Amino acid sequence: MAKGRAKYACSECGTVCAQWVGQCPGCKAWNTVEEEQIIAHPRISRKGGSDASGVALVARKAEVRPLIEYVETSIERLPTGEEEFDRVLGGGLVPGAVVLLGGEPGIGKSTLAMQTAMRAQGKILYVTGEESPEQVRLRADRLGELESRLLILPETSIDAIVEAVQVEQPQLLIVDSVQTLHSSRVESAPGSVAQVRESTAELLLAAKPMQLPVLLIGHITKDGALAGPKVLEHMVDVVLTFEGDRHHAFRILRASKNRFGSTNEAGIFEMQQQGLLPVANPSDVLLGNGVSGENGGASGTALAVAIEGARPIMVEVQALVSTAVYGTPQRSVTGYELRRLHMLLAVLEKRCGFKIGASDVFLNIAGGLKIGDPALDLSIVAAALGSSLDMAVAPKTAFAGEVGLTGEVRPVSRLEQRAREAARMGIERFVVSGLGRSKIALPKGLKLIEVSRVSDLQRVIF
Numbered sequence: 001m002a003k004g005r006a007k008y009a010c011s012e013c014g015t016v017c018a019q020w021v022g023q024c025p026g027c028k029a030w031n032t033v034e035e036e037q038i039i040a041h042p043r044i045s046r047k048g049g050s051d052a053s054g055v056a057l058v059a060r061k062a063e064v065r066p067l068i069e070y071v072e073t074s075i076e077r078l079p080t081g082e083e084e085f086d087r088v089l090g091g092g093l094v095p096g097a098v099v100l101l102g103g104e105p106g107i108g109k110s111t112l113a114m115q116t117a118m119r120a121q122g123k124i125l126y127v128t129g130e131e132s133p134e135q136v137r138l139r140a141d142r143l144g145e146l147e148s149r150l151l152i153l154p155e156t157s158i159d160a161i162v163e164a165v166q167v168e169q170p171q172l173l174i175v176d177s178v179q180t181l182h183s184s185r186v187e188s189a190p191g192s193v194a195q196v197r198e199s200t201a202e203l204l205l206a207a208k209p210m211q212l213p214v215l216l217i218g219h220i221t222k223d224g225a226l227a228g229p230k231v232l233e234h235m236v237d238v239v240l241t242f243e244g245d246r247h248h249a250f251r252i253l254r255a256s257k258n259r260f261g262s263t264n265e266a267g268i269f270e271m272q273q274q275g276l277l278p279v280a281n282p283s284d285v286l287l288g289n290g291v292s293g294e295n296g297g298a299s300g301t302a303l304a305v306a307i308e309g310a311r312p313i314m315v316e317v318q319a320l321v322s323t324a325v326y327g328t329p330q331r332s333v334t335g336y337e338l339r340r341l342h343m344l345l346a347v348l349e350k351r352c353g354f355k356i357g358a359s360d361v362f363l364n365i366a367g368g369l370k371i372g373d374p375a376l377d378l379s380i381v382a383a384a385l386g387s388s389l390d391m392a393v394a395p396k397t398a399f400a401g402e403v404g405l406t407g408e409v410r411p412v413s414r415l416e417q418r419a420r421e422a423a424r425m426g427i428e429r430f431v432v433s434g435l436g437r438s439k440i441a442l443p444k445g446l447k448l449i450e451v452s453r454v455s456d457l458q459r460v461i462f
């Protein structure tokens with residue numbers, strides 16, 4: 001085997017060091033520097049030029065031109081055949097763009113990739129490094145009719161994959177997953193920082209000149225970051241994450257980076273027997289008939305109008321406040337940020353005089369969706385209040401407001417859009433911030449109830 005030169009690189013930021021150090025000099029993280037072996041390679045070079053990662057530079061003349069000469073051409077996008085997926089991408093896959101799709105195991109990454117492979121136009125090459133072709137076939141059969149233009153390649157060697165791409169010239173390349181790839185130029189094991197980075201770099205180098213869109217599936221670590229080097233996210237054009245609770249049917253697809261579109265869009269899917277189905281009106285499915293309090297007007301629930309991507313969604317927030325059985329009270333959350341709940345409970349205690357410091361508090365966003373919109377704050381406070389007082393919020397009431405540390409209720413964005421959604425779902429009372437609100441056109445049948453402080457809430461909602 002060729003004698004390699006060892007180098008050390010940080011798995012977080014990619015900083016290269018000459019020797020191993022405990023703390024990365026770049027990002028100051030501890031124990032992230034790992035050894036990697038790059039095998040010396042003869043490379044095409046222009047007077048020995050190569051970039052920092054050792055990727056060979058193709059010998060061609062540097063061309064400097066005024067920017068004004070580059071006229072904007074509209075990008076031909078390849079629709080994925082999935083409306084929700086296209087929405088997040090900004091209208092479809094862009095030729096030559098590499099899309100990284102991350103998510104927890106079992107969330108449906110391979111399912112989404114296979115659906116795309118079956119519904120997008122043209123010849124598609126699906127590289128599987130995790131499952132056998134028979135396993136992939138089993139899933140595909142559940143999703144619909146197979147056509148012969150869908151090619152499968154069980155392979156993990158990047159050189160073999162690039163060669164297959166050059167021979168087959170597909171319109172779309174799907175790789176499941178990036179963690180299984182290995183390049184002969186790096187000695188470390190598949191899935192290691194160096195391998196993931198090098199394999200992706202080689203894939204990029206092959207895909208760009210061919211104008212080939214690539215969908216790369218990536219795993220996610222325990223704390224929700226994409227496994228592999230952080231630099232991976234810098235290298236690719238689009239980073240998408242698939243979120244949701246594995247035991248629930250709903251999934252949200254979000255973009256955290258998109259060089260060809262907005263990162264404000266979100267796609268909502270429901271996992272069914274026949275694959276991932278788009279959810280056009282999430283509120284309808286999420287709420288069922290909970291709007292008018294038909295489930296007995298239970299205490300501890302409140303409805304909120306959140307915005308996911310560009311769309312309003314009505315969700316049901318459930319809170320349970322009960323005396324702690326053990327010494328230390330528990331706080332647990334599904335679908336919202338735990339730290340945010342801690343903050344809201346502290347505000348409730350300090351500003352409303354509610355002694356819930358010694359109580360267990362459980363919070364649940366019904367349906368298994370993970371919501372990031374702080375407009376949910378007000379409904380969470382209302383639900384927690386309701387549960388601790390054992391009183392039900394008045395029927396046909398919804399909330400949208402952010403809660404600040406001094407106990408003030410702050411206005412939220414796109415109130416008019418939220419109000420329309422609330423009215424559409426049959427809400428009659430909409431509780432919002434009374435602070436510095438801009439004028440909105442109110443839909444018919446909807447009454448605004450303004451609160452400026454969380455301490456006013458108790459007076460108006462029960």
Ligand code: TYD
Pocket residue numbers: 103104105106107108109110111112139142143271272273274275276
């Ligand atoms: P999968 O796409 O393999 O997840 P990932 O690649 O992210 O690990 O599938 C996730 C789950 O979805 C799996 O447990 C089975 C389920 N599933 C359905 O419910 N319906 C379907 O049609 C398919 C294909 C999968």
Ligand code: MG
Pocket residue numbers: 109110111130176
């Ligand atoms: Mg998979």
